[in-house]
Amino acid sequence: MPHAVAHFARKLTSTAQNWLEVTRFGGLETGEEPTAFDIVDVGPIHRLRRYAIGDRSGPPILLVPPLMLTADVFDVSPPVSAVRTLGGQGIDVWVIDFGSPEHETGGLERTLADHVRAVSAAVASVVEETDSDVHLCGYSQGGMFCYQTAAYRRNAGVASVITFGSPINLRGAVPLGISEGVAIGGIRFVLDRVLRGNPVPGWATRTGFRLLDPVKALRQQLDFLVALHDRDALLPREGQRRYLMGEGWVAWPGPALDEFMRQFLMHNRMLTGGFTVGDRPVTLADIECPILTFIGEVDDIAPPAAVRPIRQAAPQADVYEVALAAGHFGLVVSTSAQTASWPVVAQWAQWLSREAARPPQPILVSDRPAEQSQATLTESAEGIHLVTGAGKAAFQSVTGTLARSAHDIRNLASITSRELPRLARIGDVRTHTRLSLGQLLDERARRSPRDVCFLYEDRVYTYLEIKQRIDGVVRGLLSEGVRVGEHVGILMHTRPTALAVVAALNRIGAVAVMLRPGADTARELDLGEVHRLVVDPAHANIPAGNRQVHVFLLDTPDHAREPGLTALEQPESPVQVVPVWYEPNPGNARDLAFILFGGDFETPRVIRITNGRFGISAFGTAASASLSNADTVFSINPFHHPSGLLTSVGGAFAGGARLAMATSLDPETFWTEVRRYGVTVVSYTWAQLRPLVNAKPQPGERHHPVRLFVGSGMPRSLWRRVSSRFAPATVLDFWATSEGEAVLVNIDPTKPGALGRPLPGGAELRVARWDPTARTLLEDRDGYSIECGADEVGLLLARVQATTTANPLRNLFERGDAWYSSGNLVRRDIDGDYWLIDSVDSQIRTATGVVASLPITAAIGKIPAVDLAITYAVPTADGAEIAVTAVVPLQGCELDAGEFDHVLMCLPLQERPAFIRIVSEIPLTPWHRPIPAHLPTEPLQWSTSEHPVFKRSSGGTYAPYINVGHNSDTHARLRAVSPISDNHE
Incomplete structure (x- = not known):
């Protein structure tokens, strides 16, 4: 008993002494010294350390800490020092030190871009000093910086990227089982209402991390207190404890935290791409160097599900993985890390430098089937629910x-x-409703001036920058006397300045006449009643014909220009006089806002767009596609095309999404741009996506971020292939009248080719019985039109609203009503979905009756081996017409008569085409709509073709067609058409 009492007394005394030391000095004195290093370079927010360990003859590794911890995380104490372990194996160890922001001038104003640029500068310094590419190695958010820097530098100077517990899909890192939607809502509330751009002190960050696993944190504290009497047992881990309990934590700069949470937590741009570093869009898909990622299997801060999607985000890189039974801190700051983590890193770097064998632990995971991003699936599901x-x-x-x-x-x-x-x-759209493109942009600029508005040619433009550019153009237009309602032409290629001119004219209340490059400019100037024309340098010398037109060149005010061209944009000046009548965004819904042109270049057709029509299309697109500020809409059509203006520009700004634009669709660069801009929604028109779906697979296509293809007129065969190849992305197809306000949208993925259902708020629609032979509406005994029932074909009519410019048909269903004729025949199925049958002018008048072309084309489009098809009229000697279908098969596929017999059985015999021609290509309009122009109309010409021709028999089946007198070789070739292969896709 005396011995036990004495032992207890000694323990109590030791505990008291150690507790007093911990209380006074923050911990036990260990006598350990940090590893020596030199400061090699100093930047605006960083110092570059080079550690003096060994001969430094091995490959250089740059260690990057996270924002919330000091750079000493890699040298906490000798037993758990990463720099000592690496240096002991010959590695040339470098560390970037961001310091303690709260103790440095301007430190709390740093952004994420500042840190990425600092790491990039450190890479350049190491490369210059060592004449060797550097291995970027980061812990937690430091690993995210490594990924971002490698992508930002496009791999220049980077030998590999090594990360520890660095999340990619941050939506997979939501703690405590909180749902994604609740978490994002909570983040938005905290950012907007609590933090408001303010920094978070180090103690708050430390507390927050400990609260992620409060039981573990409490257990560690109790273990320390229980062992406080045994100094020798505590000393080996005391440096680690002191660092993680307080000494290692630093403040998060407010702007960096705000940017981190918005870009990577709310919008998940580490996974989807499109995050910004300064004025540049960046994507991890640009990383091509090898990647080694360490995953903590019991990591609650960066769980495996959040870390592993690097193989989705960086499809061009070989990704290797090491999974350890460790938590977040244990991956780098633990005794097990000295045996399981850092030696592997050293051997990895030496292997890539060809100085050692490949380490056995890392597993190549690039080809392992990856789980689809939950974010992508969630957003895709949202997108199809209109x-x-x-x-x-x-x-x-x-x-x-x-x-x-x-x-x-x-x-x-x-x-x-x-x-x-x-x-x-x-x-709410009524005659006098204030609604315009200029108003939308001003609302966004006022609400979120520093949000990304526009992405083009690897450059990012914020709403503030776009607004300032628009302001300058408005000043120039006003100084030249442009007034409300005046028609002003715009002839420009796709570029941010074109958007500025369109928005500036709309803000004044003028009418933007969108001329088409390459068309008959003089003719379109006349049709648009234009006397002033804004051009870019490429169109400075476009002839205006006999019309007197004042030409303005949109460029910087001091830019050299041709004589006779007036500079339009003006800088703000205190002496500038603004007309008293000027009121920003005066446009009402009924006011004409834009004039676009349809038809071919030789015979242009005027399309008038009111502010109301623009607003319905813009908000309809935003609502139908569930657009938010997490989306980037990618337009491959210019502003002078309805898809570019109404769907892409209007939808993006109405939905608060970012707008990215390209001059055209190039399958070789498409997926690179999608990744770089973080594209989630792609707009299209007609068969525009055909080159993309026919192209060879690209690395960036794997696990792509696109959730929706939005546009109009996609052929059924193309729709099927797009949905199959680019799944889980779906197609959202719109249809709208060129005049009036009828808008239909197909929200049902099981009905490809349907026009869909009316958009709420659009014009009321009715289908009226139509006599195709007399080409007139059928009337009842009172002289009113007769409304069609379900699945009955008739003329689509839209009730005229006060905001339309259409010339109406009156007194159709009741006295005094007014309707706009779409010129299209449709049927409405029992579910309420509309289907396009044909335009009134495209129906084929055969000897046995009128035949609609689109049902034929749609039926043939069901054949899996069909790439593109079109049905058109061919005149006959007796003055009638026959229906002919031209078909382009998929490359490497052949079609036989049995395929056509099978799919055309759904049509009455007399409504089937007389001939089916296999052709190598079908002409397209500049907007990718198939047309029969230049297709032969003489059967004698077909028989000399290298492609088969099939003729309908009296029984309605098809057989190879051989013209009398044609040579026997061709006859044999046409008869020997093989059936299509089962793997046609």
């Missing part, structure tokens, strides 16, 4: 302004709360 109503009463209780859309709402499937304000804005 903005649509859960019930008339519930919807109207939330948005009474949509009362007039109740009939349309009953036809829609579901509705999400996020879309209610957008639908309400559509429903």
Whole structure:
């Protein structure tokens, strides 16, 4: 008993002495000294250390700490020092030190871009000093900096990237089982209402991390207190404890934290791409060097599900993985890390430098099947649920302004709360409603001036920058006397300045006449009633014909220009006089805002777009596609095309999404641009995606971030192949009248080719019985038109609203009503979806009756080996017409008569084509719409073709067609057409 008492007394005394030391000095004195280093370079926010260990003859490794910890995380104490372990194996060890922001001038104002540029500068310094590419090695967020820097530098000077517990899919790192939606909402609330750009002190970050696993944190504290009497047992781990309990934590700069949470937590751009470093868009898909990632199997801060998607984000890199039974800190700061982590890193670097054998632990995972990103799946699911109503009463209780859309709402499937304000804005469109493109841009610039607005040619433009550019153009236009309602032409290629001119004219209230490069400019100037024309340098010498046109060149004010060209943009000046009448964004819904041109270049057709039509299309697109500020809309069509202006520009700005543009669709660069801009929604028109779906697979196509292809007119065969190849992305197809406000959208992925259902807030639609022979509406005994029933073909009519410029048909269903004729024949199925049958002018008048072309084309489009098809009229000697279908097969595929017999059985015999021609190509308009122009119309010409021709028999089946007198070789070749292969795709 005396011995036990004495032992207890000694333990109590030791505990008291050690506790007093911990209280006074923050911990036990270990006598350990940090590893010696030299400061090689100093930048605006960093110091570059080079450690003096060994002969430094091995490959250089640059260690990058996370923002919340000091650079000493790699040298906490000798037993757990990464720099000593690496240096002891001959590695040339470098560390970037960001210091303690709270103790440095301007430190709390740093951004994430500042840190990426600092790491990039450190890489350049190491490369210059060692004349060797450097291995970038980062822990936690430091690893994210390594990924970002390698992508930012496009691999220049980077031998490999090595990361420890560095998340890629940050939505996979949401703690405590909190749902993704709740987490994102909470982050937005904290950023906007709590932090408001303020920094977070080190103690708060430390507390937050410990609260992620409070049980473990409490257990560590209790273990320390229980062992406090045994100094010898505590000393080996005391340096590590002191570092993690307080000495290692530093403040997060406010701007860097805000940027981190918005770009990577809310928008998940580490995975999807499109994060920004200064004015440059960056994607991890640009990384081509090898990647080694260490994963903690019990890591609660960066769980494996958040780290492993690097193979999705960087499809061009070989990704290797080491999984350890360790937590987040244990990956780098533990005794096990000295045997399981850092020796592998040293051997990895030496292996890539050809100084050692490949380490056995890393597993190449590039080819391992990857789980699809949950974020991508979630957003894809959202995208196909159009903005649509859960019930008339519930919807109207939330948005009474949509009362007039109740009939349309009953036809829609579901509705999400996020879309209610957008639908309400559509429903609010009246004659005098203030609504315009200029207003949308000004709203966004006022609300989020530093958000990304526009991405083009590897450059990022914020809303503030775009607004300042628009302001300059507005000043120039006003100084030249441009007034409300005046028609001003724009002839420019795709570029940010073109957007500035369109928005500036719209803000003044003038009409932007969007001329088409390459078309008959003089003719379009006349049709658009243009006397002033804004051009870019490429169109400075375009002839205006006999029309007197004042030409303005949009460039910098001091730019050299041709004589006779007036510089348009003006800098802000205190002496500048603004007309008293000027009021920004005066446009009402009924006011004409844009004039576009359709048809071919030789015979242009005027398309008038009011502010109301623009607004309905813009908010309809945003609502239908569930666009948010996490999206980037990629337009491969210019502003002077309806798809570019209404769907891409309008939808992006109405939905708060970013807008990225390309001058054309190039399959070789498409996926690079998609990754670099973080594209989630791609707009298209007609068969525009055909080169993309026919191209060879690209590395960036794997695990791509696109969730929706949005556009109009996609052929059924192309729709099927796009949905199959680029899954889980889906197709959202719109259809709208060129005049009026009828907008249909197909939200049902099981009905490819359907026009879909009316958009709430658009014009009321009706289908009226039509006599195809007399080409007139059928009337009842009272002289009114007759509305069609389900699946009955008739003429699509849209009720004229006050905001349309269309010339109406009156007194169709009741006295005094007014309707716009779409010129198209449709049927509405029992579900309420509309299907296009043909345009009134495209129907084929055969000897046995009128034949619609589109059902034929749609039926043949069901054949898997069909690439593209079109049905058109060919005149006959007796003055009638026959239906002929031209078909382009997929490369390497052949078609036989049996395929055509099978798919055309759904049509009556007399409504099947008389001939089916296999052709190598079908002409397309500049906007990728198939047309029959230049296709032969004489059967005698077909028989000399190298491709088979099939003729319909009297029984409705098809057989190879041989013209009498044709040579026997061709006859044998046509008869020997093989059936298509089972692996045609």
